[in-house]
Amino acid sequence: MIYPDLEMELPGHLERVHFVGIGGSGMSGIARMMHAAGVAVSGSDRSENYNTRALRELGITVSIGHDAAHVGDAEAIVVTGALWQDNPEYRFALEHGLPVLHRSQALAWLARGRRVVSVAGAHGKTTSTGMLVTGLLGLGADPSFVNGGVIESLGVSAAPGGDDLFVIEADESDGSFLLYDTAIALITNVDPEHLDFYGSREAFMRAFVDFASGASEQVVISADDAGAGEVLAALRASGLATPIRTFGEAEDADVRITGIDDSGPVRFTVEIDGAAYTGGLPVFGRHNAVNAVGALAVLTALGFEPQAALDALGGFAGTKRRFEFHAEVSGVRVYDDYAHHPTEVEALLDSARAVVGEGRLIAIHQPHLYSRTRHFHREFAEVLEHGADHTVVLEVDGAREDPVPDVTGALVSNDFSDPSRVAYIDDWQRAADYLAELARPGDVMVTMSCGTVYQIIPQVVSALRNRFESETS
The missing domain is CATH 3.90.190.20 (Mur ligase, C-terminal domain)
Structure with a gap:
């Protein structure tokens, strides 16, 4: 397991970068984004797949199999935590003093200077990120985004945008969600896991408190989830100056969902500041309705009108590998x-x-x-x-x-x-x-x-x- 060095200073400029494991959904998206940013990108993976073929069509050199020679003249490599430490390309980088960027550090490098919306949680974050991106596009925004899964209606997991918003699925499993300069933090839930990395439940919970505390504009957090409730209590006890907005079915939620009908494509009502709005999705499941209201809480925090935001969220058709x-x-x-x-x-x-x-x-x-x-x-x-x-x-x-x-x-x-x-x-x-x-x-x-x-x-x-x-x- 290769964990990100959270204290590492990111390179100021990158011209040539090699991705080890470029065919993964997350890595291929980041590679695509770096290519669009003008970086010369190459990569390798152990087998051919849809992503490797799509990257080649963009002009990116992709090799199948791992060999030190594939690194070429790259000035840095990008890796995932799943990489085996005897990988020849990784070993080559270490032996020749090349910077080794964890995928989250490459993403942080891409998002520098942008208005970042980071979506975190033990589950639901890929769907919630997809909903946010769908909603923003439907509202006329043009965000950059990197998601952990392919957004069905768009056919991609990542794309560069033209405005200052950058939506990120932020991974808590290895602490890398602390790397981003987050403006708005969305926390879907806090279900203690990945204790092999954190060492204890207390350390896991503290990481979420630190993540939320780092948001400069708004914290949006579940009012229903017990773990999120612990984080919320800690944030309030700390006197956090950043505004906090809660969402969910709880009666005291700031953005409250009611009347969920999940007998087919899900329908629901949302109450915000005493006003009621109706919405629906073309996908099934009560949990998708709750995820949608979390995305709505972010969209309204960004200044969009509630009903227009709900209507835009109605275009979300799911993400790959989600039912x-x-x-x-x-x-x-x-x-x-x-x-x-x-x-x-x-x-x-x-x-x-x-x-x-x-x-x-x-x-x-x-x-x-x-x-x-x-x-x-x-x-x-x-x-x-x-x-x-x-x-x-x-x-x-x-x-x-x-x-x-x-x-x-x-x-x-x-x-x-x-x-x-x-x-x-x-x-x-x-x-x-x-x-x-x-x-x-x-x-x-x-x-x-x-x-x-x-x-x-x-x-x-x-x-x-x-x-x-x-x-x-």
């Missing part, structure tokens, strides 16, 4: 979602119920990170057993972490009170075949993880087709 439909085979629908925290999984399953109808909801859960699985396996089991009719648990996607003895997907499946509603299967093809045999018309299957689980979908779809075609032949 994204992939296929339907003989009445079995297959979706994918980024949910990787118990609270996110719970919200996802609640939303999925709105589209299931008379069928069953089948969860395909890939635990992400050994540390997260160790800390939250009981919570995952609880929300999966409560929210899904049946769950298939896959093996842990360790991503940037080394394997931990005895930490496997079985930790989650073993915590189900009813073993008949869960199956732990560590082989993807066996899992796909099992799911195909389990399925019946009307069912909804949802893969969930921020790891590689979406890659199992072709196998599941193929297994479904083989099963149903054989039955009709």
